[in-house]
Amino acid sequence: MSKFNFPESIRSRPTYGTLEARAGKSHLFVADAEGAEAIIDLAKTDDSLMAKSHVIYIPKDTGEKYTSQLEKLGINQLYVGPSFAAAQARLQRTLERAHMGLQLYLTGTEGLMGQAQRDAMTAGIPHTAIQTEHRGSIGRRMQCVHCKGITEDVKIDPFVCSHCGLNLFVRDHYSRRLAAFQAVCIDAEDPGNVPPSVELYS
Amino acid sequence: MTIQFKDETFRGDYTYKNSDWAIKRFPFPFHEDSYMYSVNMEQHKGGPEGSIYEKRFDVDEHYLSEMRDRAMVLADDPLRCQSLPHMTLAGWDLLELIMVSKSEDYPDMFELHRDGDQWRWVNKPMGIDDSFTFMDETTLPYGPMEYITRQTQGDFAVLDQRDDNLWMDAGMITTQADWSLDFDIGMNFFEWHAPVPKANEMGIFIRALKFLLNVQQGAPARRLNWTMTVNPLLDTSPENYHKWGVQKTELAPENVGEKQHLRVELQTFFRLPRSNALVFPIRCYLASFDDLMTVPKWGRRLHRVIRDLPEELATYKGFIDNRPMMLDYLSAYDDGKPTSDGIWPDLESEPERS
């Protein structure tokens, strides 16, 4: 099952809903991996939506599993790309020439949704007007508050910063501007005393 | 009075010290023998002569050393000063507010000469004499917010007001109580306060926001906040926590009085006219326990407050592990006598310690 119920947390932690079709002439989707399921579910609720939609999809490690299903939805413009970084220029160009009233739908992992949201906010869409639905991995995009490096898909706490090597614990404090959660040194007051890592939400 | 500026450090050998004058005017933050969060706002319209409330932007004996420390922090990490693109106008508002206030409140130290948009700013203590065109960024060495806050004690959060909320969209943050501007920039009032324990349940944040949204031009407000710091370290940033965190473990019974500092923030709030933004200066004052114990009332009260503080607050403020050691020290200064209401030292009226 690709859905996960996040426990209640602090006000800065993003929360996600269920995508629903909204009024508007043009509709843009950005999704990765199991996020495709949310698009397929939404397409069932509205016959006309996909014909007005542009979908940017990054399968990640799901391979061909969802692409053939997406191809059958009658999507006006479907792009399947190898990574968010590869798709980003396309997303930014699409936003740059878009008009007010564009509806944006993000679905899949938190890292994908956060990064696409950041580009959309830069283009002028308020974050509250962007729909999000989490599907798939619960891995998080973490920023090391010390060296500022980003570590993707963090699933354990504490973890080691992939840039500076400090032992970091995972906070729920989240920055939309960085599209990342905050990670802070766990053994600053007692160097070397690092508890064993556990799976997030375990 | 003429201020004798001190040459001191807030890192390494930590030569920071308060004079007797600075201790007497220290903003002791507890008006009674217990503490709980409250909005505790009042109008920022002066205060007793010589007190830190008297001027709009207090200048004290630590001015030059604090500005030197700020410059060192910024050289190490320029991300401590940031302004989102739409906040430049608010930066000019802030520059004007500080220049006008300081030149009126301290005419012997600061001068502002204005001829239309041609301005000349003289900061005698720092040896600055700059002429520039108001609202023309190309005529200043930094953006307007960075320029003026490199010359003004305290951190500055500049908040945009929109959609019935306040947004942390610019700031100069180098003396913070463990929060990161680089991380929090762009957040709204509830989001940047999210890590405060119980923030969700406390209607107090909703009330505080409502108050701040209605702070009007010409009617600034203020409040005090506090935490604890081992050593007179201004830059207690999350960025450098892996470097300074260990200092907390260096506290020992024989050095508590000298090393443990009460860190008080004078927070003020001014509506900025052209941008309708709100500036939130956060001025940090540090006093060692030894300094504070020279005022008998503060000795009694600090012991009672720290002793009775709820555990989650002591954890949030980062001194839960050191609390027993702090209480051992403080209890010697609490003879059980009653204390007078309010934050002032009341040296004449309060009893000597028995």
Place this chain on the structure above:
Amino acid sequence: MSGVEKINVKVSAIVPLNELVTRFEFKRTDGALFPTFSGGAHTVVEMIDDGLTRLNPYSLMSDPMDQGTYAISVRRDDEGRGGSLFMHNNVKVGDDMVLSNPVNLFSLDLRAKKHLMIAGGIGITPFMAQIKQLDRAHGNWELHYATRNAALGSYVDELTATHPNDVNVYYDDDKNFIDLENLLDGQQLGTHIYVCGPKGMINWVRGKTAELGWPLEAVHYEEFLAPQPGKPFEVKLSISNKVITVGENESLLEAIEREGVDAPYLCRGGACGQCETAVIGYDGKFIHRDHWLEDDEKASGKKIMPCVSRFEGKTLVLDR
């Protein structure tokens, strides 16, 4: 703390613009500079009208950077309670008056990639100041201004002369209306829309933008409700232990202030929420006119906005 800091002024000029609208200009009595302000701000003007103190908000329409003069434009409302009539009929050049410091409840969102302004009639006034602010910052803006006819089009000549490419004027009498749907369609992402005018116009813009999928945060509107006259009614003020009568031509808030009871306010037009007052008891019916309280709050009988709302019935007890 009620209201804001006050500024003593003298009326320095009175300029009739047309049959209905007159501009009033003020200089400070103490010769000092006015505070600068942000476009969209209003000032609350104190009027001493035959023993009755009125406090009416008007948008500042002078240049926000001009610290020498403040200006407002007042449309005469012959059916109103008399605030605008007082300004038109009683105020003379040289009169002493009191203004509040500027308060802005209709400010520009400075992140906007474009500011699209929709004005109806006297609703042009906040835009006069906003345009001056944006011009200084080389801002991207466009104004669509609907008014009855050329004779009543305040500032049309000035605006079209200085900004021929950015100002679009529509005269109702010529059956020339704003084509809103086409105007909204095709606006670049990051556009913010601002509307100031009659209630119908505000609702039209809000409705149409919602239909076209515009985010709420990109739609800004300001409608000052003038308090309406009504039947006199009696109110008990519980904290101050007073029974007062609200006259036909005064608002509940004005009656509370007349009795020397301090009550908070900012906009005096049913918008800002500052004067919200708890109802302790009542027997009768409320005439809620604000757009601050939610419908369920209005129905609850527990709250009232005394700046614009009234009451009809036997008893009303307020927590004030």
